[in-house]
Amino acid sequence: MTDEPLxxxxxxxxxxxxxxxxxxxxxxxxxxxxxxxxxxxxxGKTTLLNCLSTRLLPSSGAASYRMRDGQFRELYRMxxxxxxxxxxxxxxxxxxxxxxxxRMTVSAGANVGERLMAVGDRHYxxxxxxxVDWLSRxxxxxDRIDDEPRAFSGGMRQRLQIARNxxxxxxxxxxxxxxGGLDVSVQARLLDLLRGLVTDLGLAAVVVTHDLAVARLxxxxxxxxxxxxxVESGLTDRVLDDPRAPYTQLLVSSILQV
Amino acid sequence: xxxxxxxSDVAKSFTMHLRDGIKLPVVAGVSFSIRSGECAVLxxxxxxxxxxxxxxxxxxxxVDAGQIIVQHEDGLIDLATASxxxxxxxxxxxxxxxxxxxxxxxxxxxxDVVAEPLVERGADREVARNKARALLAxxxxxxxxxxxxxxxFSGGEQQRVNIARGFITEHPILLxxxxxxxxxxxxxxxxxxxxxxxxxxxxxxLGIFHDHDVREAVADRVIDVTAFAAGKxxx
Numbered sequence: 049m050t051d052e053p054l055x056x057x058x059x060x061x062x063x064x065x066x067x068x069x070x071x072x073x074x075x076x077x078x079x080x081x082x083x084x085x086x087x088x089x090x091x092g093k094t095t096l097l098n099c100l101s102t103r104l105l106p107s108s109g110a111a112s113y114r115m116r117d118g119q120f121r122e123l124y125r126m127x128x129x130x131x132x133x134x135x136x137x138x139x140x141x142x143x144x145x146x147x148x149x150x151r152m153t154v155s156a157g158a159n160v161g162e163r164l165m166a167v168g169d170r171h172y173x174x175x176x177x178x179x180v181d182w183l184s185r186x187x188x189x190x191d192r193i194d195d196e197p198r199a200f201s202g203g204m205r206q207r208l209q210i211a212r213n214x215x216x217x218x219x220x221x222x223x224x225x226x227x228g229g230l231d232v233s234v235q236a237r238l239l240d241l242l243r244g245l246v247t248d249l250g251l252a253a254v255v256v257t258h259d260l261a262v263a264r265l266x267x268x269x270x271x272x273x274x275x276x277x278x279v280e281s282g283l284t285d286r287v288l289d290d291p292r293a294p295y296t297q298l299l300v301s302s303i304l305q306v
Numbered sequence: 307x308x309x310x311x312x313x314s315d316v317a318k319s320f321t322m323h324l325r326d327g328i329k330l331p332v333v334a335g336v337s338f339s340i341r342s343g344e345c346a347v348l349x350x351x352x353x354x355x356x357x358x359x360x361x362x363x364x365x366x367x368x369v370d371a372g373q374i375i376v377q378h379e380d381g382l383i384d385l386a387t388a389s390x391x392x393x394x395x396x397x398x399x400x401x402x403x404x405x406x407x408x409x410x411x412x413x414x415x416x417x418d419v420v421a422e423p424l425v426e427r428g429a430d431r432e433v434a435r436n437k438a439r440a441l442l443a444x445x446x447x448x449x450x451x452x453x454x455x456x457x458x459f460s461g462g463e464q465q466r467v468n469i470a471r472g473f474i475t476e477h478p479i480l481l482x483x484x485x486x487x488x489x490x491x492x493x494x495x496x497x498x499x500x501x502x503x504x505x506x507x508x509x510x511x512l513g514i515f516h517d518h519d520v521r522e523a524v525a526d527r528v529i530d531v532t533a534f535a536a537g538k539x540x541x
Contacts, residue, residue, distance in 0.1 A: 236413065283390040286368060297323050
């Protein structure tokens with residue numbers, strides 16, 4: 049474990065006019081760490097995720113990322129081209145709706161292969177072999193490689209989106225409600241898969257979810273957001289078993305027991 | 307002899323914001339230490355705060371006041387104020403914990419649940435699985451269950467998986483929250499033997515055991531938690 053974080057975020061705020069998206073968010077993320085950001089709809093968690101992944105520019109604050117050469121770079125001072133390159137190579141973004149992260153009208157294999165070509169791979173045989181390997185890692189049968197994701201179930205599409213994101217060996221992955229909208233049994237399978245991949249690859253991840261059970265299973269650390277602000281943060285099991293902030297207590301006490 | 311855990315003047319209360327912010331004091335003035343090679347037992351009736359003390363030592367509950375000094379790698383750290391990252395490192399390398407109930411993960415086999423803490427410490431997966439097999443066999447868990455996820459196991463079977471998971475590593479400090487609560491006599495004896503083996507290798511153990519026979523068999527010392535009742539000491 050290195051002592052330097054991969055991502056350093058300080059006093060990040062995003063305002064939509066006079067409305068607060070997120071305000072004064074500060075944290076560090078280290079390699080191999082999964083940070084869950086929880087809160088209800090409108091709490092600012094997705095705004096934060098979009099700012100971190102540079103899909104949105106913040107109103108104020110800074111975020112710096114440790115590049116592969118060990119140098120920290122200010123995310124919001126990079127050129128658009130540099131940011132796009134980072135997005136294609138070193139980062140992944142898993143959307144809640146797989147259709148937002150996949151190209152629905154090209155084959156599953158091409159969806160995975162496309163990211164490889166974007167980082168300069170040109171050898172068709174190698175690209176296809178890597179695609180087959182990644183499809184099997186996300187438990188999609190090899191004989192589905194030429195099918196379009198339109199013909200896949202929701203769970204399969206989500207697994208394909210994950211393969212597409214991880215094929216370039218990113219170091220940081222952003223996930224927005226990765227299990228939202230899936231059946232419980234499909235969710236369990238996906239969570240188990242994500243857990244395994246994150247551990248095996250030593251990924252760092254920021255996972256936005258409103259589901260505290262998902263946060264418990266995937267993350268080591270957690271931030272609870274309300275009205276754009278972080279109201280509590282800490283070890284995931286500490287926050288869930290000994291919630292301190294009034295809002296966290298309300299969230300935890302609202303979980304339905306089965 | 308080394309004293310890897312020193313607890314001084316620790317206090318814990320819960321503030322229930324959903325109940326008009328009433329404050330429930332749990333313990334105050336908690337002070338004790340544990341030496342390597344001994345098994346100390348937290349004693350006292352239900353509700354005295356035994357589990358809360360154990361959970362604070364694991365970083366699972368926040369600490370209101372006081373210090374929990376733990377020997378971690380080559381230094382001393384205060385768990386009461388440590389960052390989440392430090393607590394995670396302490397859990398990986400220094401403090402092990404056997405909880406009362408197993409938190410199961412969908413689709414992960416009992417064998418891998420047990421092997422996981424070793425793998426996290428960098429052990430080879432097959433080496434870890436072999437050690438897990440040996441422990442599960444010692445705890446008499448039928449071999450046909452090893453490759454199944456423990457979610458559907460009986461209480462006693464789950465607890466044995468949990469115990470194996472807690473005992474597989476060589477953490478120098480081990481916390482035990484009623485590890486024998488739902489075990490039959492034969493398996494209780496196995497746990498007593500496992501605890502004795504840990505003591506022999508110099509592990510510092512702190513446990514809660516409601517079972518009188520087990521406590522008699524393993525305890526070197528009983529720490530009376532009623533002495534730390536939050537009402538007794540003026541806040």
